[in-house]
Amino acid sequence: MNLSTPSAALHDKDRQYLMHPFTALAEHERKGPLVMVKGEGVWLEDSEGRRYIDSMAGLWCVNIGYGRKEIATTLHDQAMRLPYYHSFSSMGTDTSILLAEKLIELSPVPMSKVFFGNSGSDANDTQVKLVWYYNNARGLPQKKKIIARQRGYHGVTIVSAGLTGLQSMHNGFDLPLPFVRHTTAPHRLWQAEPGQSDAAFVARLAADLENLILEEGPETVAAMIMEPVMGAGGVIVPPPGYYAAIQAVLDKYDVLLIADEVICGFGRLGTTFGSEKMGMRPDLMTVAKGITSAYVPLSACILSEKIWQGLLLGGERYGAFAHGYTYSGHPLAAAAALTNLQIIEDEGLVAQAAARGELMHRLLRESFADHPAVGDIRGVGLMGAVEFVARRDPATPFDPALKVAGRIARAALEEGLITRALPQGDSISFSPPFVISEEETAEMVARARRAVDKVFAGLHAEGHWKG
Numbered sequence: 489m490n491l492s493t494p495s496a497a498l499h500d501k502d503r504q505y506l507m508h509p510f511t512a513l514a515e516h517e518r519k520g521p522l523v524m525v526k527g528e529g530v531w532l533e534d535s536e537g538r539r540y541i542d543s544m545a546g547l548w549c550v551n552i553g554y555g556r557k558e559i560a561t562t563l564h565d566q567a568m569r570l571p572y573y574h575s576f577s578s579m580g581t582d583t584s585i586l587l588a589e590k591l592i593e594l595s596p597v598p599m600s601k602v603f604f605g606n607s608g609s610d611a612n613d614t615q616v617k618l619v620w621y622y623n624n625a626r627g628l629p630q631k632k633k634i635i636a637r638q639r640g641y642h643g644v645t646i647v648s649a650g651l652t653g654l655q656s657m658h659n660g661f662d663l664p665l666p667f668v669r670h671t672t673a674p675h676r677l678w679q680a681e682p683g684q685s686d687a688a689f690v691a692r693l694a695a696d697l698e699n700l701i702l703e704e705g706p707e708t709v710a711a712m713i714m715e716p717v718m719g720a721g722g723v724i725v726p727p728p729g730y731y732a733a734i735q736a737v738l739d740k741y742d743v744l745l746i747a748d749e750v751i752c753g754f755g756r757l758g759t760t761f762g763s764e765k766m767g768m769r770p771d772l773m774t775v776a777k778g779i780t781s782a783y784v785p786l787s788a789c790i791l792s793e794k795i796w797q798g799l800l801l802g803g804e805r806y807g808a809f810a811h812g813y814t815y816s817g818h819p820l821a822a823a824a825a826l827t828n829l830q831i832i833e834d835e836g837l838v839a840q841a842a843a844r845g846e847l848m849h850r851l852l853r854e855s856f857a858d859h860p861a862v863g864d865i866r867g868v869g870l871m872g873a874v875e876f877v878a879r880r881d882p883a884t885p886f887d888p889a890l891k892v893a894g895r896i897a898r899a900a901l902e903e904g905l906i907t908r909a910l911p912q913g914d915s916i917s918f919s920p921p922f923v924i925s926e927e928e929t930a931e932m933v934a935r936a937r938r939a940v941d942k943v944f945a946g947l948h949a950e951g952h953w954k955g
């Protein structure tokens with residue numbers, strides 16, 4: 489492996505050979521990539537030697553920060569001892585068994601079994617297969633529809649992309665598949681009536697869900713999938729009482745709850761799981777990202793005893809469970825996960841995420857509340873977003889063609905900050921590694937404010953914003 493390729497050559501080779509995910513392809517051909525070559529703590533360094541605070545922990549995932557030697561040592565030792573063996577046909581590896589035990593111990597509600605995959609997307613596809621198999625085994629072959637929420641993000645595989653409630657992920661892909669339905673997002677800024685109380689808003693959201701289930705026919709609705717706090721859809725924290733009201737509707741119509749914990753799991757909200765923080769009682773949970781802090785790919789479906797018993801019943805009817813990946817329970821990934829979870833425990837990083845989250849939210853409010861284009865500052869734990877609007881009252885979005893959040897994310901790069909323009913509306917998000925210091929948290933928010941000021945000065949000069 490030759491890692492001494494000069495930066496300019498890397499840029500050329502990238503444009504020539506690499507297709508990037510979630511990238512404007514033609515624009516990328518013209519402009520080329522930003523290439524990261526090093527990381528330490530919350531800091532990244534690019535191929536030109538510029539340094540950035542990574543306020544997104546990669547893609548909401550490098551929770552223990554970059555450059556952790558413990559994980560590198562674990563990967564080295566495991567690769568020397570046993571780099572790979574599979575889990576098909578009752579075979580297995582020690583690290584995947586120990587990790588499954590750990591996940592069941594950590595689960596916020598009693599859970600029974602763990603099924604490993606490689607990404608959040610494939611795990612959510614697996615969840616749908618598990619739910620279908622379960623209902624077929626129960627003799628309920630009609631009960632197959634899956635409800636998700638507008639703005640929810642569940643991945644990009646053929647099922648998961650459809651569950652994702654963001655139009656840009658359906659366009660051009662003939663999605664969603666016909667068994668998917670979406671219900672209202674619990675997003676106060678755009679969905680609540682002006683002055684509506686939380687209680688009235690929650691009652692409306694629960695009624696929307698119930699009406700959808702009744703329209704479809706409860707005998708056709710199998711499960712609902714929800715992120716405890718929506719990530720990519722806008723860092724949307726539902727109002728108090730929301731999950732209790734939603735759960736009551738699901739229970740009434742025998743609809744399973746899948747908690748997509750891909751971002752929230754393992755501490756992001758200041759509790760080990762988002763379900764714990766938000767009061768969800770899932771039948772199935774999806775985890776990925778933070779399980780290894782993204783040092784290597786790994787995901788898992790965690791299922792309750794009720795689901796497990798259904799799968800056993802299915803076995804009597806269909807024979808051996810015919811689903812799984814070459815890399816299900818990969819021993820390197822499982823070893824990295826065990827070390828990662830140990831680091832989180834030993835260093836008290838869940839509590840630290842809660843504490844740094846409080847600081848981050850206070851600083852975001854202090855820094856942005858007075859800005860006339862800020863429509864909302866929200867979040868929980870170490871996950872936050874600032875949403876920009878053309879007018880505050882009534883809330884009016886900017887023309888999407890202005891790409892306000894995209895401009896801010898680009899201006900932030902010039903300030904040495906990585907933030908993310910979320911795909912719907914004009915929100916920028918913050919989800920740094922849990923190891924961020926107080927000083928780095930303050931620096932992150934200060935850099936974000938400078939980027940925002942630059943962009944709004946530009947919009948003002950162009951006549952797109954009056955201020």
Ligand SMILES: Cc1ncc(COP(=O)(O)O)c(C=O)c1O
Binds near residue numbers: 610
């Ligand atoms: C909540 C949630 N679910 C699923 C996924 C998909 O995970 P992956 O990109 O590993 O397929 C993501 C990725 O951002 C996510 O945020």
